[in-house]
Amino acid sequence: MKRVLVLALGMAIAGCTNVKQAADETSVRDVIDGQVAGLLECWNTGEHECVAGAFAEDGWQMMPNAPAQAGADAIQRHWQQAFGWGVWEVSMETSLLEQSGPVAIERGKYVIRFVADAAAPPGRPSSQDRGNYVTHWRLESDGRWRIAAQALVSEVPARVVPAAPAPPGVPPGAPPAQPDRD
Numbered sequence: 001m002k003r004v005l006v007l008a009l010g011m012a013i014a015g016c017t018n019v020k021q022a023a024d025e026t027s028v029r030d031v032i033d034g035q036v037a038g039l040l041e042c043w044n045t046g047e048h049e050c051v052a053g054a055f056a057e058d059g060w061q062m063m064p065n066a067p068a069q070a071g072a073d074a075i076q077r078h079w080q081q082a083f084g085w086g087v088w089e090v091s092m093e094t095s096l097l098e099q100s101g102p103v104a105i106e107r108g109k110y111v112i113r114f115v116a117d118a119a120a121p122p123g124r125p126s127s128q129d130r131g132n133y134v135t136h137w138r139l140e141s142d143g144r145w146r147i148a149a150q151a152l153v154s155e156v157p158a159r160v161v162p163a164a165p166a167p168p169g170v171p172p173g174a175p176p177a178q179p180d181r182d
Helices: 002-015 025-045 048-053 072-083
Strands: 055-062 086-100 103-116 127-139 145-154
Touching: 025 048, 025 086, 025 103, 025 145, 048 055, 048 072, 055 072, 103 145
Parallel strands: 055 145
Antiparallel strands: 086 103, 103 127, 127 145
16 A cells, blocks of 8 residues: 555655656657667768757857757758868767656767868868767657757867968067067
8 A cells, every 4th residue: 555655645746846857767868879870860961950950059069169059950950061162971879877857968989070062171181080978868748859068079189280480580489579669
């Protein structure tokens, strides 16, 4: 009888919350693995609307060497532009997924290959990047897991851009001349 009361009390409390309850950890892992596979397919086929659809409306995406994109609309605009520059190939390998109620944190490794075409902006050559990522998943009120925040952190050293040569007569590394103030 005591177990029945505890179970009934637990169900009553759960029914009073506005937080979407997640299924067990194994099924959450299966669902998020499917979401990641879908996101990778979107990236690798150049579907900017599909990429943005993986994110919550207020989601953030932080890609290496790029400004953060805040909101699904900004993420969609970013990828619409980027997909016009050439071909993207993204792979991700999850090493950890921890879930607590309507929140899950995923951690792993990524590789991004980009092959620039004639539409790529100057200074955006073909490239390959690799590193670590963390993704904060949130179970939305419609029952779908979406990305609340994602950060990809490169392991590849940044490209060094040579400094402009010093004007004649100025030693390298000297501070810039100050204008005369009269």
